[in-house]
Amino acid sequence: MKLYKIFIYTVLILLAVTVAVPVLWVFFASFKENSEFYGDPWTFPKGLYFKNFVDAWTDAHMGDYFLNSVTVTLMAIAMLLILALPCAYALSRFSFKGRTLVKGLMMGGLFINVSYIVVPIFLMLTDLGKLLETSFFLNNHFILALIYASTALPFTVYLLQSYFSTLPAAYEEAAAIDGASPFVTMLRVMLPMARPAVITVILFNFLSFWNEYIIALTFMTKDSSKTLPVGLMNLMKAQNAAAEYGKMYAGLVMVMLPTLILYICVQKKLTHSLAVGGVKG
């Protein structure tokens, strides 16, 4: 019995260390001077070389990209919630013609990988742009956010819908008896109850939008409209040129930090809401 406890703690602590060490390592690396990167990667930095961050933020425009990333991510999440919440709610609460079809399509959408549809989306929008004689679709953060939101729909609707179906119908029935319209019921009664699921959706999608690279690269062709991961990639791709490790790791930290902070803020609520397809399915 005692032995098993010791075993448990040993394993848990070991696992925790394997996670913590590499992450701390990235932070340490971001304070190293360029010449320190050629030796043993596991030494501590000789000093706190903050210039990496300054260089990355201003010279490599990571500051501008940071702002772009914030704009796009926030817009995309807002759009996603506006689109997905009513859709998931209707799918889980009402039976209507074509419901199975819509559900099935959305489920199938889970298997579509952005990596191979990005060029077709791009061609579709540029064709449309030519048709309308506008370059509105490129370098537009709104369009990028719209694509993010649209491609995240299957997963989000799936997650929200399975959460809605675990909620008891009694509240809505009561609201209906009071004469509330379905819209009001959804807004006032169901959405507050779905808060934990919404938090999960926000966290998951924040992570994927914030880190997204392929779509952003394709649609943000102008330097001024790039997002953070695209900027980071440009810091890294330096074939045949002197590598700027310090800047690169500072960039990595800039990408990583907001996700870490958000996660730590919402992690308590996460566990309670994650019963995807829950016990009651």
Add this chain to the structure above:
Amino acid sequence: MKKFIALMLCTVLCVSSLASCRRNESSNDPNTLKVAVLESAYGSEMWEKICDEFEKLNGGMTVELTAEKNLEDVIGAQMKGGDYPDVVHLATGREAALTETLIKDEALTDLTEVFEMTIPGEDTKVSDKLIPGFTDTLATNPYKDKKTYLAPMFYSPCGLFYDADLLEDNGWKVPESWDEMWELGDEAKKKGIYLFTYPTAGYFDAFIYALLAESGGIDFYNDVMNYKEAVWDTPEATRVLNIIKRLADYTEPTTVANSTGDNYLKNQQLVLDGKAIFMPNGTWVVGEMEDAPRREGFRWGFTALPAIEEDRYSFTFFEQCWIPKEAKNKTAAKEFIAFLYSDKAAEIFASYGAVQPISDITDSLDGDNKLFYSVYEDGAKAVMGGFAATEAVAGVSIYDTLFESINSIMTGDKTVDTWKNEIIAASDKLRDNLK
């Protein structure tokens, strides 16, 4: 269907177009020249200066410069959507192979007349200044029709880089033949130093090209580049493959592990640390490793490949500059390319270490570069070009088969026979699809 989607999208968009909306500047202006260049080891500053100079020469002309380290990613999508730069500086042999793709798709403009143009601001023709031979290669005339589609830029001799001080310290001579090379390898092994390392398998391109020329002469080399039938079944070709096989015994053992992904700098570090003697590379390696720590007394050395029989060869790598077929402003684009060979431009490039293939330029070089560019004066012969253009063949790539396989040769996972048969198979398929 398209119309329907267009309509629906418009409604969605119109409602919200007040959100962020950054518009592209119009791209059809005849006074705007869009130049897209790869930001390589030489940096992007020199290109800014070049564009300024060109603008000065052509009053009213605006040059829009895009300089990116991952240029393929940036302009690749733009071009798919029909937005083409007017001038692109991007070499073949890069991992993303965008230039190769455009060659295969016949999407480049014929530049032959550029070389008959008078250089802007000077009174000489481009072809008179160009070092002879540079526009007779498959890297500039990919379709073998005497027409030049890619302008040669920034040349640099390729060969073996080493630490001259390490050899002197140990009383070793730079080997001139492969026999001497193996002897040195055995000697060095006794001291715990490996003879050879390489950054990535891709760096074997220049190495194998030069070896092929050494083994069978220039005609043989050209046969290989044109996928001539049975050319890989000759003793000359087998000899080349066997040299690579033998090198495996002398190669630093962590090389393969570090040759993938972004770890190749660790292999170059081996030479700086005195753990391995030779590596195939190009002149850019000096700038690339500028910040890296090194063995005390380290001094760059550079040599052509050791001879198989008598002749020693050094492959001349050069980058390329081209005009997409769909470019809007071709006249100005051609002027711009011609200008790249002017004394003014060459001087700007040279001050950042980039050497244009025009005569008399090597006289003005100094330091390490003088050593590198003197390799041809020291008796090595030059070989240039690359494989002939073919239609794209799904699943078949000569680069993967010929060069990537070397990682497997090094680890012993592939025999020379299998390798040879794979090369023959790939070569056969590509021959049927030659342009």
Add this chain to the structure above:
Amino acid sequence: MKKPRAFIFFCIAPALLLFLVFMVYPTISVFVMSLFKWGGYSTSRAFVGIDNFKALLSDTRFIGSFKNTVILLVLVTAFTLVAALWCANTLTRENIKAKGLFRVIFYIPNILSAVVIAAIFSAIYDPSSGLANSFLSLMGISPVMWLGNRDIVIFSIAIAMIWQATGYYMVMYMSSMAAIPESLYEASDIEGASRSSKFFKITLPLIWTNLRTTLTFFIISSINISFLLVRAMTGGGPDGASEVFLSYMYDQAYTNSSYGYGMAIGVVIFVFSFTLSAIVNLITKREPVEL
């Protein structure tokens, strides 16, 4: 309840429309493009029927990438599942100090971008100064070329993927385990049930539905994440030994100027993951346990 038709329509239509425009239509065009030979830039596209698919059958690199994808799917799913279940069960059922802290830490790898993970593991796998080989040399084992050995490289990638995924699934399982009423365990305590029998008789059947759902996620995310990691860590090398579905698709569609062929690979990926999920769903079907 009466059906509020207009309400349902306005709830579903916007999401459905965008889904059709940005996902279904592009997917259809992927299917269409897979029947063409097109380099990506020229204006000529030649219809070649199912030639692209025929060529796939004899393309050894594609078969290699297929094999690697399957290896990763099986290995990563098996190990992650066991590790995540064990962690979740231990953190829920055992009386452990600093539970919350462990939970927070274990989840962190999942929020890191693939670039960070690749950088971390490249440093761990470094042949001379990496943590992995330093550890081996302490135990007197000669260094292993984690990313340089054809036979090992795919397992090195698998380790990075397991490291990345365990926390995510652990949190998922924990949340459904938390919903199991304590009274069930108390009852079996009276019967003197062992730890393992409680796990297999109570916990596992009650989280089964959730577990089944995660199997689909395993399939989808393994295909995606293996691509991101392979691209950043090995570029598919050495000599194609770590090539996976999506990395090979990229290689063909963009680098080898065979866009149509690349899209044919995309079709295979879609059909493969869809079919596999359907099969897994079918064979894991159990009568749901009622509480």
